[in-house]
């Protein structure tokens with residue numbers, strides 16, 4: 001009797017979890033289908049080559065043009081710029097927390113970083129628009145403060161907690177025995193860090209960087225608020241740009257449903273989706289190799 | 299009569315983890331080119347004791363050492379002493395094989411390169427020689443660039459021994475080096491220890507009474523942080539002078 005009850009409970013639990021797992025798969029599947037269904041019709045009107053390599057984006061013009069190269073380049077530029085900030089900041093702070101911070105500092109810093117990661121992006125965007133952009137404009141003597149550089153800076157700071165948190169995990173996954181082995185043959189702390197710990201944690205750290213990067217590529221609110229919004233091919237990092245995400249966010253409201261413009265925005269979404277998919281697959285491959293390398297996968 | 303030349307002298311050693319005392323007033327002499335086994339129930343301070351000789355315990359926050367350890371007459375706890383030099387002359391092999399996730403070659407070469415040796419030919423010779431001394435060479439000579447983690451547990455442990463030997467230590471510390479290995483691999487390590495004592499002074503912690511009896515010349519029996527008895531191994535295992543030692547080696551507790 002008692003046994004049957006337990007058995008029943010187990011079956012019910014199993015089904016609940018099956019359904020939940022299945023539901024998220026279903027959502028992902030649904031989103032992908034809709035992206036394709038709404039994005040693909042564009043290519044009846046505009047060739048894929050013209051869409052991706054076209055240099056002018058005038059969707060509401062009398063003779064509309066749908067070239068998204070400026071948007072793709074803007075996304076790549078802003079993302080690369082963000083990496084420039086978040087790699088040293090994120091990896092540096094992970095190293096600090098892991099190697100130098102005492103027990104008490106660590107107990108305080110780790111949760112703080114996680115809170116930083118949870119701040120809504122609009123707060124970063126607002127801060128960037130109201131404080132950082134005017135400041136940069138004044139200090140660097142620019143015609144406008146809302147530029148690719150401002151976007152990179154804010155996105156870089158935003159992605160730092162992600163990078164730091166994953167990099168710190170990677171460092172703490174390096175078994176203590178590796179360090180001991182290194183010290184035991186006479187290595188000092190610096191040699192142990194650079195020759196043993198960092199190489200062993202390397203792919204874990206790269207995973208963190210790639211995930212930080214896919215956060216930056218997909219970020220919408222912040223870039224919309226701080227990058228200025230000019231859909232031209234950027235010639236310098238100190239000019240306003242218009243990344244893919246902010247284009248979708250800014251124009252979806254005004255695009256007539258079913259119009260070419262509407263389908264073009266979905267097609268941009270499709271491209272973005274492919275970008276982040278590739279990033280995440282790379283991150284997954286690297287982290288799997290990392291587990292193998294540390295002998296955790298066997 | 300230099301059969302019993304003293305290599306290490308331990309005098310009045312106390313060791314604390316924070317406020318907890320892990321070793322109590324230890325004194326003993328360790329003889330050159332002999333194998334000294336450290337036995338005792340788990341938690342009695344064997345690892346703590348053996349890690350004093352290469353100052354591995356220095357890395358533990360809040361740990362405190364009192365007393366003197368002299369190697370060839372030099373106090374290794376002298377504040378002026380260079381810990382790097384000490385660790386090069388006192389090698390260590392750990393309980394669980396811990397090769398780096400690098401190639402077999404790089405593992406053995408590691409100690410040389412971090413000690414500033416750049417001569418590639420010298421390093422290559424030294425790697426070969428260390429692998430031979432660790433009785434691993436014939437098994438890996440054709441795949442020195444393979445990842446060390448692809449080796450079996452027993453091979454990994456012999457690789458760790460080779461890594462320790464490469465920097466030419468005089469003393470070799472081994473903390474239960476065979477406890478994670480199968481009987482065949484264990485036997486290989488034991489044979490190896492027998493070879494190695496011709497060149498090195500070996501201190502080995504072991505959980506296994508038969509192993510201590512088989513491989514060691516001297517045996518120290520620890521309990522609850524104290525050295526209960528220290529003598530020639532055959533004496534400890536045939537007519538120990540303390541009742542409690544006899545109880546332990548005959549398996550009445552442990």
Ligand SMILES: Nc1ncnc2c1ncn2[C@@H]1O[C@H](COP(=O)(O)OP(=O)(O)O)[C@@H](O)[C@H]1O
Nearest residue numbers: 315318320339340341342343344345346347358
């Ligand atoms: N890093 C540490 N911090 C605090 N206590 C420790 C630490 N390492 C060992 N101890 C304690 O010291 C005692 C001796 O430990 P250890 O030397 O590892 O014993 P054994 O190797 O004989 O099993 C044990 O009571 C253990 O709990």
Ligand SMILES: [Mg+2]
Nearest residue numbers: 344345346473
């Ligand atoms: Mg131990």
